[in-house]
Structure formats: structure tokens, C-alpha cells
Amino acid sequence: MSARSAGHEQGSSPTLRLFGRYLRDRGLPVTQQRSSVAEVVFDSEEHLSVDDIERALRERGERIGKATIYRTLDLLVRSRLVEEHDFGEGFKRYENRLSGHSVSEHLICVECGTVTRFESPELYQIESRVRSETGFIPIRRRLEIYGLCKACQDAGVELTTEGLICPIEII
Amino acid sequence: MSARSAGHEQGSSPTLRLFGRYLRDRGLPVTQQRSSVAEVVFDSEEHLSVDDIERALRERGERIGKATIYRTLDLLVRSRLVEEHDFGEGFKRYENRLSGHSVSEHLICVECGTVTRFESPELYQIESRVRSETGFIPIRRRLEIYGLCKACQDAGVELTTEGLICPIEII
């Protein structure tokens, strides 16, 4: 905050250095705040909400405004180092794209909300078929399967059948 | 609006009658407004925003409050007759699930925003594999492929490469 700074980013993760390069390449300042926000996201394997990030920063003893967090996340997403998710919770989540499991497919439990990653190589077939059949060039995809996770089943949760059972039936 | 009402739903689409049944089964009143909102959604093949629906109602000469539209859409989604979508535009869209093409896979052009439906039977393989490998029971899924549509390519749109080209590279 006060000091002459410049000390962040040294001895840090390769990913953080990549972000530094991204900023420098564009003539953008590598600030204390940007480094801190990036570090929190890079150090986690989770899908973090903005509140999660703010909390993690506070635990490190840093108080960074939400506006700055949002602005930094925008840069991180643009740099392609971080991926933005929307699981329909009313807010976005952010994830380190270089954390090893660079998969963007998710199983989402409708009961407990747990998000699990999974891989589906079949997507490549789907995309190449789409491309050849329609001329559409795929860039990125989102596959989310909502359902009931094993843990909730074991806990005895049943699928509540809201809605019409057989909508085709008349009257 | 003024008249003694009760006249809606007669001679209307089977789907609208299904919604009437859904409401009656639960002891909920089948009101003029609910019928109108439902009819607009059932009569369209599109992914409608709340503004689209409000506009369509106004064109029919009906002025229904946004709150009522939201409340009715909630019922329609619960009845499983309508599906809710979020294409990351900052608001939701709603679609008649019984409009023939009951497919929930979409191609979304990042340039012009056009949404096109497509089918991918491969999803069944993916889901049965997920179920047997993890025990997760799939209920519904969302597959969205973002990319460049044929029309935009023909119009000369190029894919702008923002972000780091090779993030694995050092420094």
C-alpha cells in the first residue's frame, strides 16, 4: 500500500508471471492489487465467486475494493488465463484455466450444488460434425449436466417430480 | 380486461390447456394474465426474453405488469412446459419445450449473437458413461457451443486473437 512496491511477482508462480507478461505486453501497469487478485485465483483449484476472492484477500490481510477485483478479473478472462462460469446461481465464478484439469465440462448436483469436473472426448466428434454440417466454427463450449450426485443419493434424496408427468396427454 | 372473463383457454392450443390443467391440479386460479403470458410463449418458436414477451403482449393490446410476467414464467418453468435459458446476455430467455424441436443444444455466434438449435445424440453416450463411472444421475443438460456462424464468416469477420497465444511458454 504505502512502500515503493515493485516487489510483487518475483519468485511467484509461472502463471502469475504470465499474467505479468500479458499486462506488460499491453503497456498496462502490474499493480500490487492485480498481482494479489491473480494470485488468489491461480492458487486455487476451485470455482471462485467474487466474494470468495474478496474473503481470501482479506485473510491474507489485503483489503481490495470489489471494483478492482471485477476489473482485474476482466483482464484475467481476456488474457485467457482464467475462465468465467455461470452455474445459474445469480453470480459468476472464476477458475484458473491452467490448473491441470483444463476441462470445462461440469456435473452439477441440483440438490447440494456441488460442481464436479469431468472429461468428454465425445465433444470433439460433436464439434467436428457441427462444423462440417453447418459451417459454424466452434471456439469454446459449455457442457453442464444437472442431476443428483452419488452423495445425495446415498443420503436418501429422491428426485421430486414437479410438473406434469405426461405432457403429451390431452386436456 | 373488464368483461366477466372465464372465457380464455377455450378453443386454444393443447399446450395452453395443459397449463390450465397444471394450475387447476394445484388449486391455482387460471387468470387472464397467466393465459396470455403462456399463450405468447407457446405460440413462439423463439427464445423469448421478458421484454420480448411484454412487447408481444402489448402488440395484442394487453398491458401486463413485469412482475406478473416473471411470476407466470416461474409457474411455466415449474410445470416443465417451458425451459429457461441463460446465454450470458445478462438476462434469461424462455422457450416452449413442446414446440417440436425439443432440443436443448445451441450454437451461439460470438459475433452476431444468433442462436441455432442442433441435435447431438452423442450426449446420450456421455450421460450413460457419466452415470456408470461416477454414479451421478443426469436429469437435464446444457450444451452450448460458442463460435463464428457461417453468415459472419461470409461477411468477412475474423477471429480476433485476444489473450496469450501460448500460455505454456515461460517468463
Add this chain to the structure above:
DNA sequence: CTCAGTGCAAACCGTTTGCAGAACG
């Protein structure tokens, strides 16, 4: 006639923006 629905406007809440002061290069 009663209970639920409707409409209005205010509340909500995640996100964005304007601006004065602080920091990077």
C-alpha cells in the same frame, strides 16, 4: 364472499461506472 393474483413502486443484488486521490513507469 374469500383467498389468491395483479400492478405499482420500492427493494434487491451482482456488477459497472464516475471521479478524486494514489501509484506505476
Add this chain to the structure above:
DNA sequence: CGTTCTGCAAACGGTTTGCACTGAG
């Protein structure tokens, strides 16, 4: 030193909610 960033608070926009009034059953 000039330009960009930061933080605060206010603005924003889609959605939700409280409440007096209207309408369905």
C-alpha cells in the same frame, strides 16, 4: 511527471418483493 489505477459510492439493470386493490372460484 503524465498516464493509468484504485477505492468509494452512486448508478445500473434484471429480477424479486410488499402492499393495497382487483378478480377467480
